[in-house]
Amino acid sequence: MHYATVKNPAETGMTVIDCAGDGRSRGRAHGESARELVRRALERWADATMHAWHAVREVPDIDAYAARLLAQTGLFDTVARVLPDLADEVRGIAEGAGVPLERVAAYNLMDEQWWYDLDALSALPTSEPGCSVIGLVGAESTVLAQNMDLPAYMDGSQIVLRLRDVDGPEALVLSGAGLIGLTGINAAGVAICVNTLLMLRHNTAGIPVAFALRYALQQHTAGDALQVVQRITHASGQHYAIADRAGVSSIECSGDGGVLRAESRGNPLWHTNHPLYGSEVREESVVQLAASGRIHNSTERLAFLHERAPSLHGADDVKALLADPRTPLCMRPRGVSISQTFGSVLYRLGNRPEASFCLGKPGEARWQRVPFAAIG
Structure with missing residues (x-):
C-alpha cells in the first residue's frame, strides 16, 4: 500500500491525498489519510439525513437508512458486479477510516440519494442540487x-485526490472526504x-x-x-x-x-x-x-x-x-x-x-x- 497526504499551509488550506495501486489500496490511502475528515463528514451527513427521515419509524438511525437505501436500490451491488475495482475503493475507504462499509457505500450514492429521498419523502430536505x-x-x-x-x-470536507490506479492514467479529482469523486481531469x-x-x-x-x-x-x-x-x-x-x-x-x-x-x-x-x-x-x-x-x-x-x-x-x-x-x-x-x-x-x-x-x-x-x- 502506498499513500501520502500533502497539506498546503495556505490560510485557505488544501488537502491533496495521493492514492495509488488497486482499488483497496487507493481507498485505504484515502481513509487513513483523511480519517477524521471522513468521520466528521459521515456524522454531518447522518445528522442531515436523519433529520429528514425523523418521522419514518422503520428508519430509526443512519445504519438502518443506509441498509434500506442499499437494499432497495441494489446500486452498490451493481457497482461491485460491473466496476469491482471502484467498489473495492469504497471498501478501502471504510477500512482506512474505521467506519461501517454500509455508511460509506450509501454516502457515495449522493445523486441517487437525492432521487431516492425525493421519491420517498416528496421533498428535497438535505440538498439543493446546483452546479x-x-x-x-x-x-x-x-x-x-x-x-x-x-x-x-x-x-x-473538501479534498483533492491524486489517483494512480493500475491501468488508467493519473487523475486529479475534486472530492469530499469519504467520496470517490465529484469532477476531475486525467494526465492523458x-x-x-x-x-x-x-x-x-x-x-x-x-x-x-x-x-x-x-x-x-x-x-x-x-x-x-x-x-x-x-x-x-x-x-x-x-x-x-x-x-x-x-x-x-x-x-x-x-x-x-x-x-x-x-x-x-x-x-x-x-x-x-x-x-x-x-x-x-x-x-x-x-x-x-x-x-x-x-x-x-x-x-x-x-x-x-x-x-x-x-x-x-x-x-x-x-x-x-x-x-x-x-x-x-x-x-x-x-x-x-x-x-x-x-x-x-x-x-x-x-x-x-x-x-x-x-x-x-x-x-x-x-x-x-x-x-x-x-x-x-
Whole structure:
C-alpha cells in the first residue's frame, strides 16, 4: 500500500491525498489519510439525513437508512458486479477510516440519494442540487470549469485526490472526504464536469454518478470516455461535459436509456441543472422541483451564463466569474436554501493538462494549482 497526504499551509488550506495501486489500496490511502475528515463528514451527513427521515419509524438511525437505501436500490451491488475495482475503493475507504462499509457505500450514492429521498419523502430536505459548467474552446487549448454546489453540511470536507490506479492514467479529482469523486481531469488530457438533472428518469439497475465519472476518467482519450458514458446504463439523470484539447462534448443521460449529445468545438459551452436537449422527464419530479424554486434557479444561472459568455476570453476570466459571490453562479445558504458552493475547478487542456481548484466559499477561498505527480 502506498499513500501520502500533502497539506498546503495556505490560510485557505488544501488537502491533496495521493492514492495509488488497486482499488483497496487507493481507498485505504484515502481513509487513513483523511480519517477524521471522513468521520466528521459521515456524522454531518447522518445528522442531515436523519433529520429528514425523523418521522419514518422503520428508519430509526443512519445504519438502518443506509441498509434500506442499499437494499432497495441494489446500486452498490451493481457497482461491485460491473466496476469491482471502484467498489473495492469504497471498501478501502471504510477500512482506512474505521467506519461501517454500509455508511460509506450509501454516502457515495449522493445523486441517487437525492432521487431516492425525493421519491420517498416528496421533498428535497438535505440538498439543493446546483452546479454551473463553462467550456471555452480555443485554437490551442480548451478550458472546462465548474462551480460545484452541494449541501452546506459538506463544507469543510473538501479534498483533492491524486489517483494512480493500475491501468488508467493519473487523475486529479475534486472530492469530499469519504467520496470517490465529484469532477476531475486525467494526465492523458481528458476532463469531466457534471450537472445533476434530477427531473430525468432514474434506474436502480444503473451505474451511480460518482462511479460513472471515475470509470470515464480511467480512459486515455475523450472518445473512449464518451463511449463509456454513452454505453453504460445510468442510475441518475446527469449532464456530462467531456473535454480534451480539441473541444467539449455535452451529454445528457437518463436512467431510461436516453443519451443526448451535442458538440462544442469553436463555441462556448454552458450548462446548469435542467435538460437542454429535450430528454423525457418525470412529471412528478418537475412539479416538486418547480415548486421549490430549483428549476427557476437553474434557468436563472443559465441565462446569466448566456449573457456573460461573450466576455469570457480565457482561464482568468472564467476563474474571476466563478469566484464572484455577487453572481447567481455562487450559491450561499440563505432563506430556505441549505446548499452552497462547495468548490470550483478549472481544467486547462493544452500541450499539458493543468488543474486548478478553489475549495470553499467563493470570495473567501483562493485558486490553487495542483500538479500531476508524473508530469507536474
